[in-house]
Amino acid sequence: xxxxxxxxxxxxxxxxxxxxxxxxxxxxxxxxxxxxxxxxxxxxxxxxxxxxxxxxxxxxxxxxxxxxxxxxxxxxxxxxxxxxxxxxxxxxxxxxxxxxxxxxxxxxxxxxxxxxxxxxxxxxxxxxxxxxxxxxxxxxxxxxxxxxxxxxxxxxxxxxxxxxxxxxxxxxxxxxxxxxxxxxxxxxxxxxxxxxxxxxxxxxxxxxxxxxxxxxxxxxxxxxxxxxxxxxxxxxxxxxxxxxxxxxxxxxxxxxxxxxxxxxxxxxxxxxxxxxxxxxxxxxxxxxxxxxxxxxxxxxxxxxxxxxxxxxxxxxxxxxxxxxxxxxxxxxxxxxxxxxxxxxxxxxxxxxxxxxxxxxxxxxxxxxxxxxxxxxxxxxx
Ligand SMILES: Cc1cc2nc3c(=O)[nH]c(=O)nc-3n(C[C@H](O)[C@H](O)[C@H](O)COP(=O)(O)OP(=O)(O)OC[C@H]3O[C@@H](n4cnc5c(N)ncnc54)[C@H](O)[C@@H]3O)c2cc1C
Numbered sequence: 387x388x389x390x391x392x393x394x395x396x397x398x399x400x401x402x403x404x405x406x407x408x409x410x411x412x413x414x415x416x417x418x419x420x421x422x423x424x425x426x427x428x429x430x431x432x433x434x435x436x437x438x439x440x441x442x443x444x445x446x447x448x449x450x451x452x453x454x455x456x457x458x459x460x461x462x463x464x465x466x467x468x469x470x471x472x473x474x475x476x477x478x479x480x481x482x483x484x485x486x487x488x489x490x491x492x493x494x495x496x497x498x499x500x501x502x503x504x505x506x507x508x509x510x511x512x513x514x515x516x517x518x519x520x521x522x523x524x525x526x527x528x529x530x531x532x533x534x535x536x537x538x539x540x541x542x543x544x545x546x547x548x549x550x551x552x553x554x555x556x557x558x559x560x561x562x563x564x565x566x567x568x569x570x571x572x573x574x575x576x577x578x579x580x581x582x583x584x585x586x587x588x589x590x591x592x593x594x595x596x597x598x599x600x601x602x603x604x605x606x607x608x609x610x611x612x613x614x615x616x617x618x619x620x621x622x623x624x625x626x627x628x629x630x631x632x633x634x635x636x637x638x639x640x641x642x643x644x645x646x647x648x649x650x651x652x653x654x655x656x657x658x659x660x661x662x663x664x665x666x667x668x669x670x671x672x673x674x675x676x677x678x679x680x681x682x683x684x685x686x687x688x689x690x691x692x693x694x695x696x697x698x699x700x701x702x703x704x705x706x707x708x709x710x711x712x713x714x715x716x717x718x719x720x721x722x723x724x725x726x727x728x729x730x731x732x733x734x735x736x737x738x739x740x741x742x743x744x745x746x747x748x749x750x751x752x753x754x755x756x757x758x759x760x761x762x763x764x765x766x767x
Contacts, residue, residue, distance in 0.1 A: 390685070396456045399440065403463035406437060407637075411467025418471060418591035419736055424551055425471050425591050429507040438478050439502040442486070446494065447502030454626055455688040458633035462681070465637020469740040470591030472634050474509070477548040477592075481510015483626055484556045485570065488611040488619050493570060497554060511552035513543040513597055514620055520545075521753050523558075523566070523620060528599060530559035530567055537561075537569065537609065539602040542581070547747075549595030550580040557599065558616045566616030570608040577602040588739030589747075621698065628701040628748060629687040632708035635744045636680050639712040642719035642737045643673040649732075650722050666722055673715045680708035699761035706754035712741035 392400065410431055418425045432438050441457055442448025457479075464472030482501050485493055501508045519525035528541025539559050543549070553573050561567040571578060581596035611619050647670055650661035660666050683704040690697035716738035720727035727734050745751055761767055 390682075392455075392459060395451065396453070396459055399451065399456050400459040400463060402435065403437065403460040404466075406432065406435065407463040407467030411464065411471050415468035415471060415591075416730075416733065416736065418468070420590075422585060422590045424474055424593050426507065428471055429474055429509075432475050433507050434504050436504060438475060438507070439504070441479065442482060442498055442502050446498040448498070453688075454629060454691040455685060457630050458684050458688045461630045461633035462637040462640070462684075465634035466641045467637070468591060469634050469638050469737075469744060470589035472637070473547060473589055473592035476630060476634070477509045477511065477552070479510070479627065479630075480512035480547065480623075481552060481554050481556060484512065484568065484610060484619055484623050487622055487626070488568070488615070489570075492607065493610070497570065500553065508553045509548050509551055511546050511548040511555045512623065513546045513549070513555050514558045515545050516542060517544050521750060523617065526558060526560060526566065528557070528559040530561045530569065530604075532561075532606075533603075535606050536603045537606065539569065539571070539577075539599045539604060541599050543597040543599070544581075545584065545594055546597055547592060547594050549593065549597050550583060551593055555597065556610065557597075557604075558620060561613050564614035566620075567613050568610040568616040568619045569604050570610055571599075571602060571604055575602050575604070586743065588736070588741070588743040590739075624748065625697050625701050626691055628705040628754075629684050629691065629697075631744065631748055632680065632684045632687070632701075632704040635708040635712035635741060636677060636684060638737050638741050638744070639673065639677050639680070639708075639715040642712075642716040642734055642741075643670065643677060645732070645734055646670065646673070646719035646722040649726075653724075660722070669718045669722060673718060676711045676715065680704070680711045683707050696767035698767050699758050700767075702749070702754035702757040705749065706751045706758070709741065709745040710751060713738070713745055716741045 440449040440451045444450035464475050478501050516526050530537040530539050555571045557569045557571045577600040579598045581598050583595035650666050651659050653660045687697050687700040687704040690700055719734040720738050726732050
């Protein structure tokens with residue numbers, strides 16, 4: 387039987403995230419969107435409540451809730467609160483998950499406990515993109531050269547979430563004769579500097595910047611996985627993380643839908659609420675339907691990952707559908723509010739800006755469709 391009912395633990399985590407989104411994220415979402423700065427007090431409270439470490443094993447101080455499906459339930463609530471702040475809450479995973487999935491026990495016990503400290507906010511960054519290598523990951527030019535017991539890394543990374551605030555970076559570099567290789571690089575490593583941060587359309591509470599790597603010396607013990615395994619490490623991470631990002635988009639769309647529904651019920655024109663017009667109620671009907679459809683794709687992809695089954699294409703389906711849907715739903719929410727939709731007095735214009743960013747980050751819609759079409763044409767995930 388196919389079961390769509392979350393279990394007790396999932397419901398508890400969702401309730402915790404819901405409460406946090408309603409009471410702590412949403413009230414400051416617009417302040418941080420304006421300020422374009424990381425929401426440190428929100429992150430501190432999330433850390434305290436275990437919302438930044440619940441996914442990590444108990445042996446390192448986390449709550450040991452390793453289900454990706456649970457992470458999706460939580461992420462949807464974060465997205466409902468604010469996708470920009472939500473992305474900060476998820477940034478730790480971009481450093482920790484690659485270590486959890488590919489690291490050895492020494493690397494795990496060295497780096498993961500600090501991310502489970504409830505008194506301190508820790509965050510990570512996953513640094514793959516370069517000025518000449520965005521969709522085409524294989525084109526990265528950052529190099530790693532073995533030197534004694536170290537590797538020496540040189541290059542530049544661009545558009546990296548949490549650049550400048552991360553405590554550790556997962557850096558991908560080309561290694562001669564082996565190919566793309568991943569490294570754990572500590573933020574205070576000599577030669578690592580932040581080139582600057584970007585001003586963005588949406589998700590503005592989430593800091594994104596570039597990283598310069600000049601003769602950064604990384605001990606061989608910080609190589610993640612084997613030499614040449616970097617591409618696989620990146621793909622495996624995406625399989626885990628794309629459903630979670632897709633869930634963030636579902637949350638954004640749900641926020642816009644709820645707001646537009648209430649507005650359409652209250653706003654009277656021609657002597658009746660605007661929702662009485664089929665042109666408006668059908669837009670809301672489509673939103674409700676497509677939000678549900680996106681959520682089910684997210685849950686399906688996450689369930690496959692949780693069962694350790696191939697989920698590459700299904701994760702891409704969830705990502706492309708949920709983010710396209712969120713762009714459409716938030717734009718229709720703007721339309722339903724009429725002139726007020728584009729005014730900053732109402733939140734829907736922010737949600738539309740946030741949704742647009744989600745359509746691009748961690749692989750554009752075009753790249754997700756390329757992955758899905760491989761499944762369609764070969765039958766292989
Ligand atoms: C807010 C934000 C946060 C980000 N955070 C991170 C991060 O933490 N770590 C990280 O490594 N990267 C990060 N990125 C980078 C992101 O992954 C890239 O922006 C994305 O993969 C696209 O690469 P690009 O911007 O270079 O676009 P390009 O690859 O230059 O693509 C340009 C256009 O061409 C299309 N295109 C490219 N190739 C094809 C093809 N073969 N077929 C059809 N269409 C194609 C693309 O879909 C796009 O529309 C972030 C980006 C943003 C906007």
